[in-house]
Amino acid sequence: MKAPEKFVFSFGSKISEGNATMKSLLGGKGANLAEMSSLGIPVPPGFTISTEICNLFFEHGEKVPENVKAEILKALAKVESELGRGFADIANPLLVSVRSGARVSMPGMMDTILNLGLNDQTVEGLAKKSQNPRFAWDSYRRFIQMFSNVVLEMNPSLLEVVLEDLKEEKKYKSDAEFTVEDLKYLVQEFKKQVLDQRGIKFPSDPHEQLWSAINAVFKSWNTGRAITYRKLHDIPESWGTAVNIQAMVFGNMGEGSATGVAFTRDPSTGERKFFGEFLPNAQGEDVVAGIRTPQPISKVKTGEESLEEYMPESYQQLVDIYKKLEKHYREMQDIEFTIERGKLWMLQTRTGKRTAFAALRIACEMIEEGLINEKEALLRIAPTSLEQLLHPTLDSKAKKTLLTKGLPASPGAAVGEVVFTSEEAELLKANSKKAILVRIETSPEDISGMVAAQGILTTRGGMTSHAAVVARGMGKCCVAGAGECYVDYNKEELRVNGYLIKKGEIITLDGSTGEVFLGEVKTVEPTPGIHFEKMMKLADKYRKLNVRANADTPLDAKIARNFGAEGIGLCRTEHMFFGPDRIDVVREMILAEDREDRIKALDKLLPMQRSDFVGIFSEMEGKPVTIRFLDPPLHEFLPHSEEEIAALATRLGKDNSKLGARIEALKEFNPMLGHRGCRLAITYPEIYMMQARAIAEAVVLVMKKNIKVIPEIMIPLVATHKELQILRAQVESEVQSVQKEQNTKFDYLVGTMIELPRAAVTAGEIAESADFFSFGTNDLTQTTLGLSRDDAGRFLGSYVNGGILPTDPFVSIDVEGVGVLVKMGVDLGRRSKPNLKVGVCGEHGGDPASIDFFHKVGLNYVSCSPFRVPVARLAAAQAALREVAAQK
């Protein structure tokens, strides 16, 4: 693709040394600028310094190698020649932008410098050339602000204060009122501040500015916030960023100038319409930063003036270009443009972020339009994004007190306590409370708070503001630009339309309408829409993994079926034990002093368990149901406080102190590794016998309703094949007793969890007594890593942040460690019993990366929480498609 020694790639109207396939070398932005120039689309000329230099930069003590510098100057000369301007030319200065550009878009995370090349001389040249001194000086003061912040690492508020002070002194309401003299004063004051704070003269040599800016962009690859974002999005450090240097064009050259961003389809709904915003007489950063509320590009019903009306020619040109781009890229595009005195320049095109709802509609419609095929469509949807379609929306019938209406920036509903800082949002989350993060506007520093919050409300900025873009990416509810709100960070309060809302008070957001309500509003079940259904059917067509749900009650089972679960992969019987009507009977059973007493208590539990199973079997209408026998340590069912123990003693008619001693005796040092799972049944066989009987009797009852059930009985925490052998025999004997008593026959399976390393290692022998395996990857992760899920919170965060573990191993399966044991378990099990059915029922069953792994090792099914079922169906399809692609 590239000549071995080439590190700098030019683009423009006359030349295009790169193309869209070179994203890893040129970054997304650079590759697309090159691609656009190849397509004959007007792009301000410039060049891209490749991502390879980023790694070299850090390897060589944060310096750009000399040979690369030479290449850069050559490329700069080409730009000068194309535009007929000169870099550092006092009379006819070329100004450039310096931007980062990684392989994937990292919005707002990397630093950008505009108007580079200005100094006290060139500003005059620009003023003359543009015949607009105010524009020239405004550009200059903006450049100094940006450069001071990004390159000189000054706190931006230092210069902001100077500007605000002047505004107050002059009683200006907006920046637009600054005169040339004001701007000259600001430039002078800014430079003074730089000297005071940083002890250096603001660099006036454009070349010095250029080298410093390039260094700053590379350095920004390794700032804390970039690292956080990379971690959040699984972007390897080694990818690096490219640097794009491009001739400046100006949307702020007065009348006939504008700047804007647009999407080739509606990023919220997916509707096929040209959708975007622009600001007349502004620089591009003004739109993205959300400081001014922008106007729509296409004509809409509202009274605001659209670009279509304001500049019909440029608009038409833009429409032609967006169509060309979408057709070319076969994907919805997010484009940036600037109109400089009537001349349209395209600054950027990239794949547009969208809501899950929009992603589904776009994918479905692009298939219909013949733009992409089914497989491409499936691979384009981020599986976890589907969750946002499945979460409740606000109940339309609920009584609501509307506070205000902002922009519907990211759909969904969110209820929570108002907080004004990221720290507070994280604090509430840590205490299992829900937060709504309220900010005037958000910045990359707020990402951790946005992650922690239920929803985000901003008072400034549009649909493409930082808050909106990031929230949509996260699938998080966001109302943006709610301009009626007044936020006072110091007093920690939000004032809106006469209401005063203090920190900690509850509000509700509707991200689909932009409405903000006082207090908590009731929510209703989501309706994911027809495109969701279509895409799910497509996923089902391509996936090989079956998808089941973890469900313990008939209600859970119903939700799971509605989401397309093909069975229940994990029905935890102990959850049934916690019911208020039965917990005391369970306790009676646990505290029984002998077998006889235990059996008496179990006899009382039998009809309750039987009716549980009748309910679930009926709901599942013949789909497979895997029932896990009692698993947790018995101590979990017992009361712990003295009052509760005394009350229980009274209820059971037992001696208080004896009961207390018994409960104490059942305590364990490491309950995770204690007397639980099948170990309980080895010691007290009657427990599993009762459960086996309850299942068998339930099957008979349901069979009378003409529902055929093949129950799958699952024995947990098996460490040795003998355990399973013994317990299987007991279960079989009990089920056969019921069959004899009821004079009927039915099929059933007996299998086991593989959730201990020993079980994985001896899976061959275990398989001899098992009809199926289900990997309990939660416990397998705990034992394989020697990591208690309940205790790891104290240090797991620092492990993931420190790169010791790639991700939280309880969220995404630890492929290198736990995964090796899973693979071993599957292989040994199948070697011993080729038709062994194998699934997974840990939390990982709903995690796309884990699902990809489970597909690869050849599981038959994954089982996950009901709301994750659609995620799992899509992830399973993607895994199958990726495998086919990899084999080609």
Added chain:
Amino acid sequence: MKAPEKFVFSFGSKISEGNATMKSLLGGKGANLAEMSSLGIPVPPGFTISTEICNLFFEHGEKVPENVKAEILKALAKVESELGRGFADIANPLLVSVRSGARVSMPGMMDTILNLGLNDQTVEGLAKKSQNPRFAWDSYRRFIQMFSNVVLEMNPSLLEVVLEDLKEEKKYKSDAEFTVEDLKYLVQEFKKQVLDQRGIKFPSDPHEQLWSAINAVFKSWNTGRAITYRKLHDIPESWGTAVNIQAMVFGNMGEGSATGVAFTRDPSTGERKFFGEFLPNAQGEDVVAGIRTPQPISKVKTGEESLEEYMPESYQQLVDIYKKLEKHYREMQDIEFTIERGKLWMLQTRTGKRTAFAALRIACEMIEEGLINEKEALLRIAPTSLEQLLHPTLDSKAKKTLLTKGLPASPGAAVGEVVFTSEEAELLKANSKKAILVRIETSPEDISGMVAAQGILTTRGGMTSHAAVVARGMGKCCVAGAGECYVDYNKEELRVNGYLIKKGEIITLDGSTGEVFLGEVKTVEPTPGIHFEKMMKLADKYRKLNVRANADTPLDAKIARNFGAEGIGLCRTEHMFFGPDRIDVVREMILAEDREDRIKALDKLLPMQRSDFVGIFSEMEGKPVTIRFLDPPLHEFLPHSEEEIAALATRLGKDNSKLGARIEALKEFNPMLGHRGCRLAITYPEIYMMQARAIAEAVVLVMKKNIKVIPEIMIPLVATHKELQILRAQVESEVQSVQKEQNTKFDYLVGTMIELPRAAVTAGEIAESADFFSFGTNDLTQTTLGLSRDDAGRFLGSYVNGGILPTDPFVSIDVEGVGVLVKMGVDLGRRSKPNLKVGVCGEHGGDPASIDFFHKVGLNYVSCSPFRVPVARLAAAQAALREVAAQK
């Protein structure tokens, strides 16, 4: 070897169809009887029903197949013809013994019937033929007692009561006073009892007696006590027992008759002398059962009449035979003989059980005698038996109150509470208390109590009594036949020489002298003797595994070196933290509120740790020392009761309730899987840095004493290679700082524990940062099996007894589960770093079966508790020798 259809093998003076190599088919006893007849040694004629029939017996509903029965009758005819007597012949009856005989000796575990063939008619024939009606009727009543007990499964006390009643009525002092009429009365009464209790007539047909007896022997293979013994000695059920049917000879035919047992060398000391006991006018069972106290075979100083004096001819014949047998078997023999009216018959020869002390002496001397070679000698010593040589003996200077003196049946010293039943011994053991089991005599029912007790005291029986033989096998201290003692089981008391000792009071046994002392007597270090040293040197010559010790203090290190440890494989630094002078400093460090405070506390710990290491390095004089960095959860170091916390708060000058809250916050649900091991150092790097510095500074100090130390720094609980990478870098930086400060250089290793399944699975990557691995098989067992050592007590016993696990996996490594991960860890580690040093430092490092496994997987060393070092040295030699043998 055998014709395919042969199941019954004859032996006698004219025929010998088997030989000593056929133990698996004929059992030990049968094979040796056949071998003895081949050697021309006088053996009463008989035949052996092979062990194959035992399995067939159980497979065919506990019946002997008809074709085998026919073979048996043929073999019986051969016996009749050799002796000229007839089975069931009224005039000249042949009586037989029916005995079990498994592949290995199971003393007392299997049932025996003597005098079979007697009934109301044949008894008269025997009386006439022997001209001794009293002998005939006494044999008959004995036969009925034995048959009723073993075959008819009657409680033996039912007939015993009849006998005792008669004795009381007649005012007899011993059974010898019974007249013929008395015996006839007893026979009649016994039969009546059988009819009453079992509802059947006592079988009078000798053939019916024979078939029932054979069945009973086979059945006895699967009684509870046989199963317990098999489990205790790892004897597979499938081996089965043979049945030996042999013509009866009589040691109780009056004057000129005797019976006895003997060892070809002294089983207590190993001295090369003919050693044994006999009873004149008695049957063999009388000696073994220990009911009468027997006389010595060879002339000794004591006044008792020896066989040598009593029957010089038979004695000389016996001496010739024992020499022949020992030379033939090249092993010390345990022989049984009977002299019937001056004619010597050999009843049995087998490998003699012996004390560890004797085993070593015998092995050494047999090498010197040229009887066996070094390898054979090494393989003959049970490694764990060495421990009895290493345990303390009584302090000769201690003040003692002698209660009585019995026989020195099994050496060693034991202190404990007096108990009178096995159940009580087990109960005390379960409560970590020490028991001395005091019995009139022991029986196989007492084995579990003997296992649980510290020592055994019997009031009857000799050096070859059940108690003595079993105790020696177990390496357990035993004083037998302490006839001055009176035991009252009902009152639970022991009366001896005016002392009254109640259950629960403490006594002390000296198994080497036979003395019994009141209360607890001080013990002293053992002196294992020259043969021990010789054998250990031999073991060192053949073993390939190095043997290190786990030692935390200079004293431990000294003991370990004395036992031949080649280094320290595990020095646990946390044990040093518990010292009374430093625990508060450790707590200060743990409870520090910030890094600065923590470093202050660590600075106080530094000199203490440094002096610890100086002590250990000095003691080990250049031998390798592996130091494990802080491992346990911090909570373990903190006080837990309110009073202790309050006291600590005062000492540290902290707020009581704040301190309590801090301690509470450090609690973990599953501390085994919590914030411990290297995880502590990831969070608080300064802890390991301090430890690294303490080691480095200690090395420098010790180097000044001209001792070269290469410390091995071991990082515990590594789950990911990144942890080790990070911590290794920190350790290296700290050690290098010390080297720079002290202007010196020294070598050191940094390695890791492999104690989590994930570490084993990713050992390849981990090895990249490790100079050595040490398998922490304790924790690896806990995590692989998901089994908390602290909690498993509740059910692990039933797991082992129920055959779910072959042995306690914390005692002997779980080869099929944990072993797979160990092998994987070794293989992956060495693949990545071929010269990687690999050892083990869990409890398994001192367990012979585990050592065999560690040898096989190619570890470099094992490390175990100091007292286990000799065991490990021998076990390692045996592993190497067995491997060579297996390769041949």
